[in-house]
Amino acid sequence: MNVLLNDMAGEEKLNQFIARIEAGEKIEADDWMPEEYRGTLIKLISMHGISEIMGALPEKEWVPKAPTLNRKLGIMAKVQDEMGHGQLLLRVAEDLLKPYSKKRDDLMQDLFKGDLKFHNVFHMEAKSWGDAGLIGWLVDGAAIISQTNMLGASYGPYARALQRICAEEVFHAQHGEAIIMALAEGTEEQRKLVQDSINYWWESLLLFFGPPSKKEVGTSKQDITIKYKIRTSTNEELRQAFFSKYVKRILSLGFSIPDETLRFDKESETWIYQQPDWGKLKVFARNEGPRSQDRLSLRRNSYEKNKWVREALAPKII
Amino acid sequence: MRNESLKDIAIKELLLQLADDDFIHSYRGAEWLGLAPHIEEDVASASISQDTMGHAAIYYKLLDELGEGDADKLAHDRPAKERRNAIILELVNGPGHYMKDPDYDWAFAVVRNYFYTQAKAIKVQSLHSCSYEPLAEVAQKVQMELYYHLMHWKTWFVQLLGSGHLEAVSRMKAAIGKTMPDFAGVFSLGQYGEEMVELGLIEGEAVLQKKWIEAITPIFESVGLAATIQIGMARGDGRNGQHTEDLEKALKTLSEVYASDKAASW
Ligand SMILES: [Fe+2]
């Protein structure tokens, strides 16, 4: 790929590229970019895209079960948005994949083979209506924090996609919060739904932002993404922002957080918390989470069962 | 006085039919979430199912305003034998569960969706001159969204049947064969059908059915299908509370959380 005529030309291109991002310019799909940059974007955006699509599955279960007409409409709108985000992002990834002659189909195959990962939270089970609410409130809430961190991404198409996505994520978080508020003001049982959900999801929410550094799981992409101005804050800064935004809110509703050590340290102005089991990220990456295989098999099922449709729609070779 | 109350009954019957049809139809559509042939289609059909649930909600709210009870209760808390939806709309998408090993047939989805959306468009058109004004008003709003739904499903119908792809064509023909025998149920107006027509609420079954056949005949012909359109009510008339086990199961899912505490606010 991109065999350069000579090193000077290559170095010059790279310097120009770095100068452009330093100046806050946006890189577009057809612009020259270093392989490392392209590769990082492909990994990041295809994982983001496929996670949106896989993320629709845990909520899908609760679409018909939503307890009122309005809740049904709300969760239907949300799941539709998530599929839309997936579509938007996969298109951005497809453009980046062009030099490698790879397409959507290849991404799906990568997913089935386990080469393309999806986000840790979507390997978990959505066991109750409480979980359906909590996913909107806190998982989408966490997603807003991590995605707004990339709104200024140096890669223009991704930054623009995120503008639209983040605007919709705000509605998702409101939708989730409204479900949780109704439950929080409800019966003992309804409140228990929320508490159980918090207990079940807490660790996943911490894992969501990724490890603080390389040493927890052996690799971390955060340095490269910061270097190329794809994102600004570190994983830990984002997690801290999440605590600041939600810990008080959860406690003020009278719920507890399953971490007795959790506290805000005034001196260092950081939240002290029980480290999650970082090894679980590797378990999810191997698709060995509680629902990894079920979700993949639904996706595979749809892909295989509809093979005839794709064939019938394919342009005919005369 | 007696006329007045008969009109009330006829209006409520019609609203229940419209609401229950869209409610169950939207559910069958939502079961496809994440399983459609491609992601673009997933987004499009999710949007259609959502609109359709919105239509059901509007009809249930009109019933609510007429004193029939809370809209959510009407949607979630009536047993199968009280439901008025056409049987063809309640039939499962295929074997399996929507979260586990679904064996759904896209051809059946396309045929049922196209047939139903076309039928709904004709009914909604007829409702424009409904003597019950709130319903005539709602019909305007529904029709705007329906325009896109109909275009969407018609495109699928024509593309798959006109693809020349052997499996696609044979699956589509089989799906037509599966849908026709029960499809007349969509046009049934139930036991108060005559009153509905007399009161100027909607046109009669035969008129609606004839318009539907006129609408789909050129589409059939465009893909080389003989337009011998014969529909029936093989499994009975859903308008009169006749239903299959498929509806029982669907209602269990649709009201699982609601039924866990009917008095609670959700
Ligand atoms: Fe999203």
Ligand SMILES: [Fe+2]
């Ligand atoms: Fe979201």
